[in-house]
Amino acid sequence: xxxxxxxxxxxxxxxxxxxxxxxxxxxxxxxxxxxxxxxxxxxxxxxxxxxxxxxxxxxxxxxxxxxxxxxxxxxxxxxxxxxxxxxxxxxxxxxxxxxxxxxxxxxxxxxxxxxxxxxxxxxxxxxxxxxxxxxxxxxxxxxxxxxxxxxxxxxxxxxxxxxxxxxxxxxxxxxxxxxxxxxxxxxxxxxxxxxxxxxxxxxxxxxxxxxxxxxxxxxxxxxxxxxxxxxxxxxxxxxxxxxxxxxxxxxxxxxxxxxxxxxxxxxxxxxxxxxxxxxxxxxxxxxxxxxxxxxxxxxxxxxxxxxxxxxxxxxxxxxxxxxxxxxxxxxxxxxxxxxxxxxxxxxxxxxxxxxxxxxxxxxxxxxxxxxxxxxxxxxxxxxxxxxxxxxxxxxxxxxxxxxxxxxxxxxxxxxxxxxxxxxxxxxxxxxxxxxxxxxxxxxxxxxxxxxxxxxxxxxxxxxxxxxxxxxxxxxxxxxxxxxxxxxxxxxxxxxxxxxxxxxxxxxxxxxxxxxxxxxxxxxxxxxxxxxxxxxxxxxxxxxxxxxxxxxxxxxxxxxxxxxxxxxxxxxxxxxxxxxxxxxxxxxxxxxxxxxxxxxxxxxxxxxxxxxxxxxxxxxxxxxxxxxxxxxxxxxxxxxxxxxxxxxxxxxxxxxxxxxxxxxxxxxxxxxxxxxxxxxxxxxxxxxxxxxxxxxxxxxxxxxxxxxxxxxxxxxxxxxxxxxxxxxxxxxxxxxxxxxxxxxxxxxxxxxxxxxxxxxxxxxxxxxxxxxxxxxxxxxxx
Numbered sequence: 001x002x003x004x005x006x007x008x009x010x011x012x013x014x015x016x017x018x019x020x021x022x023x024x025x026x027x028x029x030x031x032x033x034x035x036x037x038x039x040x041x042x043x044x045x046x047x048x049x050x051x052x053x054x055x056x057x058x059x060x061x062x063x064x065x066x067x068x069x070x071x072x073x074x075x076x077x078x079x080x081x082x083x084x085x086x087x088x089x090x091x092x093x094x095x096x097x098x099x100x101x102x103x104x105x106x107x108x109x110x111x112x113x114x115x116x117x118x119x120x121x122x123x124x125x126x127x128x129x130x131x132x133x134x135x136x137x138x139x140x141x142x143x144x145x146x147x148x149x150x151x152x153x154x155x156x157x158x159x160x161x162x163x164x165x166x167x168x169x170x171x172x173x174x175x176x177x178x179x180x181x182x183x184x185x186x187x188x189x190x191x192x193x194x195x196x197x198x199x200x201x202x203x204x205x206x207x208x209x210x211x212x213x214x215x216x217x218x219x220x221x222x223x224x225x226x227x228x229x230x231x232x233x234x235x236x237x238x239x240x241x242x243x244x245x246x247x248x249x250x251x252x253x254x255x256x257x258x259x260x261x262x263x264x265x266x267x268x269x270x271x272x273x274x275x276x277x278x279x280x281x282x283x284x285x286x287x288x289x290x291x292x293x294x295x296x297x298x299x300x301x302x303x304x305x306x307x308x309x310x311x312x313x314x315x316x317x318x319x320x321x322x323x324x325x326x327x328x329x330x331x332x333x334x335x336x337x338x339x340x341x342x343x344x345x346x347x348x349x350x351x352x353x354x355x356x357x358x359x360x361x362x363x364x365x366x367x368x369x370x371x372x373x374x375x376x377x378x379x380x381x382x383x384x385x386x387x388x389x390x391x392x393x394x395x396x397x398x399x400x401x402x403x404x405x406x407x408x409x410x411x412x413x414x415x416x417x418x419x420x421x422x423x424x425x426x427x428x429x430x431x432x433x434x435x436x437x438x439x440x441x442x443x444x445x446x447x448x449x450x451x452x453x454x455x456x457x458x459x460x461x462x463x464x465x466x467x468x469x470x471x472x473x474x475x476x477x478x479x480x481x482x483x484x485x486x487x488x489x490x491x492x493x494x495x496x497x498x499x500x501x502x503x504x505x506x507x508x509x510x511x512x513x514x515x516x517x518x519x520x521x522x523x524x525x526x527x528x529x530x531x532x533x534x535x536x537x538x539x540x541x542x543x544x545x546x547x548x549x550x551x552x553x554x555x556x557x558x559x560x561x562x563x564x565x566x567x568x569x570x571x572x573x574x575x576x577x578x579x580x581x582x583x584x585x586x587x588x589x590x591x592x593x594x595x596x597x598x599x600x601x602x603x604x605x606x607x608x609x610x611x612x613x614x615x616x617x618x619x620x621x622x623x624x625x626x627x628x629x630x631x632x633x634x635x636x637x638x639x640x641x642x643x644x645x646x647x648x649x650x651x652x653x654x655x656x657x658x659x660x661x662x663x664x665x666x667x668x669x670x671x672x673x674x675x676x677x678x679x680x681x682x683x684x685x686x687x688x689x690x691x692x693x694x695x696x697x698x699x700x701x702x703x704x705x706x707x708x709x710x711x712x713x714x715x716x717x718x719x720x721x722x723x724x725x726x727x728x729x730x731x732x733x734x735x736x737x738x739x740x741x742x743x744x745x746x747x748x749x750x751x752x753x754x755x756x757x758x759x760x761x762x763x764x765x766x767x768x769x770x771x772x773x774x775x776x777x778x779x780x781x
Contacts, residue, residue, distance in 0.1 A: 027131050027150075030114040035098050037091055040084065042100050045069075046114045049134070053116075056084045058102035059235070060244050063116065065228040067134040067145065072226040075420060077429060078461045079203060079231075079248050104234050118198065118232055126198045128152045132228050139224050140415055140424040147204070147225035151218040158196045159590060159600040160218075162494040163210060164189035164458070165471060171486035171588075171603020175215045180208040180428065182402035182411060185472035187458045188428045189494040191245055195590055195600045197236025201245055201460065203229040205429040207414075224425040238493060238591040243582035245495035250464025252497050254579045256450040257677045257704035258327050259395070259468075260571050261290030262561050263534035266544035267506070268295035271310040272317045278545060279326050283675065287546055287558050288565045290676050292321065293329045293397065293536070302366070303336030303343060305387025318392040325676040329395035329454065330388050334380075334403055334434055338365040342383060351376035353423070354412050361406055368403050368412060371434035372426065373419035381441025389445060395452035396438055401431045402457040431457035432465070439465040447707045454532075458496060468498035468532045476505030476516065476537060481523050482618040486603035488530065489588040497578045497585055500532035510540040511548040518620060518655065520549055521556050525658040526616040528560045529608040531585050556656050562673055563759035569669040569685055569699060574609040576700040576714070585609055593630040602628055610697075611666035611690075612637070615651065615659040625653045633664035633692040640753040642692070662751075664692030667719050667728075669699055673761070678704050684745035686765070687719065688756045689728060689780065695721045702737050713737040717771075726750075726780050733773035743772045750780045 034045040044051040050069050054062040064071060076082075089102045100107040108117045116129040130152045134145040160173040163180065165187040170176050173192075180188035190202035192210060202208060206224035220230075231248060235241040246252065264282065269275045275292060282289045300308045307314045321328050336343045336352070346352055352367040370376050384396065405412040413423030413430065420426060435453050442451045451466035458469040471487055474480045484501050491499050504520040511517065527533050535544055546557045564571075577583035584591065587607040589599035605615050605627055613634065615627045629645040636643065637660040643649065651659035662668060668690070672683035685699075702714035718731035728748060747765035749756035756762050767778050 027133065029112065030131065032098065032109060032111045032114055035091075035093075035109075040086055040089075042091055042098075044098065044109055044114075049132075051109070051114070051116070053100060053107060054084075055087060055089045055100070055102060056081075056231075057244070058087055058089070059104040059233060059240070060248075061100075061105065061107060061118075061232045063129070063228075063230050063232060065132045065134075066226070074226070077420075077426075077432065078205065078459070080250055080461075080464075081248065105232075118234075120197070120234065120236070124196075126194075126196050126234065127200070127232065134225070134228070137224075140417070140422045142224070142422045142425065144224050144226060144425070146221065146223060147228050148219055148221040149228055149230075151220065152216070153212070153218055154216045156196075156216075157597075158194045160192060160194055160212065161490055161588070161590065162189070162191045162193045162199075163490060164191075164494050165469065165487045165491040165499070167471075167474065167480075167483055167487055169483040169486060171489065172601050173210070173212065173490075175212055177213045178210045180210070182428050182431065182457050182459075184400075184402060184404060184456065185474055187469055187491065189458065189460050189491070189496065191460060191494045193238060193241055193493050195594055197234060197241075197594065199233040199235070199241035199245065201231040201233065201248060203231065205426045205459070206424060207427050223427070224422065237594060239582070239584065242493065242495050242584055245460075246463065246582045249461035249495065251582065252463040252578055253466045254450065254575055254709060255452050255466065255468075255498075256327075256394075257568070257572055258290040259450075259452050259532065260568065260575060261533070261677045262288055262564060263291040263293060263329075263532065263536075264289050264545065265293035265295065265534060265536040266542070267536065267538040268297065269293075270297075272312065272314065275328075276317060276320060279321055279324055281545070281547075283324055285547065286675060288561050288673075288675050289326070291327045291329060291395070291534075293534075294331065295397070295536075296331045296333070296399065298330065301337050301340045302333060303369075303383075304340040305332070305383050315391045322392065325679070327394035329397050329452070330393050331397040331399050332384055332388070333400050334369055334371065334398070334430075335362065335400070336367050336369060337363060338367075343367065346376065346379070349375070351379070353418065354416050370419050371430055371437060374437075376419070377433065377437025378441070381437050384438065385441060385445055389442065394449065395454065397454045398431075398435060398438065399456055401434050401455055403430050428459050430459075431455055432459040432462050435462060435465040435467050439467075443707075448705070450705055450707065454500075460495070463496045463498070467496070468500055469496065470499070470532075470534070470536075471501045473506040474502065475507060476509040476519065478519055478522075478618060478620050480505055481519060481526075482604070485526070485606070485616055485618070488586060489603055489606055492584050492586045493588060493591065497583070498531045499586065500530050500534050501527065502534075502536040503527040504535060504537045504539075504544070506537050508538045508540060511543055511550075512541060515620065517549045517553045521553050521655060522617050522658075524557050525560055526614070528564050529586075529612065529614040533564055559656070559759065565674045565677070566670045566672070566759055566761075567668075568674070568677055569671045569701075570609060570611070573669070573698060573700040576716075577698070589628075589630055596630055598628055599630050607663075611662050611668050613661040613663065615653075615661075617653045617658055623652070623654055624650050625659060626650050627659055629661065634661040635664065635690050635751055636660075636757075637662050638758050640751050640755060640757040642753075662688075662690050664690050665695030665721065665723065666690045667695050667697035667721055669697065669719075670761075681739070682741040682744070684747050684768075686747045686749060686761060687728070688749045688751050688762075689721055690751050691721075691723055691726070694723050701740070703739060708737065715740055728778045728780060730769070730771060730776040730778065732775045743770060745769070746771055748778055748780065 593599035631646040
């Protein structure tokens, strides 16, 4: 439809009127009756209820609304800071509005309607909290409210992202309805980000809905609330928004370097001898691997950390794995089976939330422990410590911690009571407190081994507990594989940096089937560029090792596995950025190309760190894939060919390869070929420079495990590429750590077609320099 200028003006007026009055049709206006300023808080009195806006930083505003003049106090389990350093802000008023201003934001509260409109310092409207509704309700025996905020979005084409992990295959949630309730394969995190450059953290632990089915209106509602409580964050870049989220909910600690290597797992290894045999075969075949995983039923009785008879010498088993440079992770569930002293002890202390009343997957009387009780968490960790950590176990697989409630739609917490209150009020918080107990317990027990937790669920703040979430028990087919990519990308921008999948899917695959072999190879290629690199699943042959898929597949899989290990200096350095600067390793394109509308709507490509553009192949039988190169110059990682961005291309994708591109200006450090991380600590590092733009990279290293890095025991080397001068500046080393190599050899490669390509070491470097910690300048031509 074409509009003449006069028609366009009329249309604009119509949109303005619609935006202004839409919320007034069925909901009474809630005008301002007065306001006051107290230190960092603006209190606004409304005809019905009270608003409080606290200025935490110039770009972070804490908004609360109470239907009364009171703001009931509840324990705060998610947000950490209790006090903020005061910042400058002003409040102005006129006949129409009260306006709070910082150097980054303007927040306008309409006197007539009581709506809250956030704009940036240029006047660009970001977010319009049009009205708030609190409806009295009785939930699980508690007198409370259902809460709802209506956000008007008329005419906005912004992309909406985050909200945890969901399996609907949707990347951009504009126009979608997202239910936040913990369930196997679904992870609830109430953190929303917009391509306009803002984020909203909805501070509520009950079941919540973000409803944007009508694209002009967003409704955010929660089942249990005494107040509406959210944090508005302005970036505008996503890295800044995520950093503010982590400032609120906690930083992500650094894993041991070994955790960024390859994880071997299946459902399940059934004996001590089987685990040792598999580990030995990996070493004999020279396939890089760092970790092997013992899934469930190594125990005699669930909840009792006592090995069954198939593991006659568990301490010796772990010691032997360590001698072979393996780490081992054990599965441990939050359920307790009758018949053990642990069950009786927890039952006597009233630490059990609910018990099964009919035998099924769980036997009759199986009970879920109350992770919201600090004493129960302490006891739970002591069980793990006595049975596993004291024997040398390296990592924890906390499975089924939604908590799993099979056979009913509603989580078991909803109609039960917890130590901290109604299970309905705290319906989504179980995985946060469950993992907190294990993290805190291990930190008390030792500072020599970094915590690693694999969790099937999560909530806001879980990153501070050294958690990697995985996408749950997904199916083993191409459609499910395809859905993992937007699921993982939305999870990453929700503020939790570590995520993985069951490579090949959990259920069910046949390694002898050519079609499943293809799926496994494609999924493995994707997994190489996930924050944590892990195979797992149920297989008809009960085998899931890389040689289980035939010689052709084994060659391809090993090729990508070796690439992962060559990239370890790059990956570990970026992992430090995650901890030190709230960085995100698995980066949807909108993070680096936010204003590119094409990039905003792509959920099956992503950046892995600042350099690598990853393009998984998710169609069976594909030998090519269409992909978008954002506006930059790019290099084909495999060939060194250069390509201009801002366009779609059709890239070759034979089974043995996956399209992979490097952004011009990147500096990509690559280590030696290794069988396990840290095998060759003083080996030369190949530094690949991709000309065409200026660039920089900070190379990080430390002891590889333990928490001395928190006290400054680490070293960084800053690399700077000047494209015009074709000069690489290697800065002075900052810091040191025990065992640090005091000199390094850098093999510097200026990438071009056929030179500095692929996973193998470049035969002839352009320059080889010996670095002793003093600054160097290297000219490349």
